[in-house]
Amino acid sequence: MILHITGLGNPGLKYRNTPHNIGMRVVEKILKNAPIDAKIWIPDTYMNESGKAILKHVYRTDSLCVLHDDLELAPNVVKFKFGGSAAGHNGLRSINSLWGSDYLRIRIGVGRPEADVSVSDFVLSPMTVDSCAIENHLTQFVMQNIESLIKLDPQQLTALYKACKRNE
Secondary structure (H helix, E strand, O other): OOOEEEEOOOOOOOOOOOHHHHHHHHHHHHHHHOOOOOEEEOOOOOHHHHHHHHHOOOOOHHHEEEEEEEOOOOOOOEEEEEOOOOOOOHHHHHHHHHHOOOOEEEEEEOOOOOOOOOHHHHHOOOOOHHHHHHHHHHHHHHHHHHHHHHOOOHHHHHHHHHHHHHOO
16 A cells, blocks of 8 residues: 655756656645545655655655656656666666665656757756646646555555556
8 A cells, every 4th residue: 555655856946847846746736636545745855865855754665656757758648667677767766776666656758858958958947838738637647546546555556567567
């Protein structure tokens, strides 16, 4: 059963509306709009230190759900994953280095930057108006499904992950 939900991002107005903070923004909307039977919180650290923020709140990672941006998914795509590597994501790398990788991830697609834009410039630049509309749609989808997800035990989450993996 998921007892803790967090969304990764960087603190401060400078990063507020960037693709890298989409997990944090979705969690903020869940906090405001969806009564969920889990502890929901926003890390107070920068993305690269996410594992340290989790140390303050979580006692075992199989009770954790992390929402985060994912460059490998197109905008408007959400996928659920249990366990696995950080796949180049520094926030997940920080969590994995302190906790291991056995936790639920809700991967929120932000797409890849154009060829002439670096990944760091892309994820730390403000989102477009179109991206904000997509985010509102994604937030509704996550809010509609998170209540069901948090009731699953680790074995059920693993079975769900394997089923999703087969359908990719």
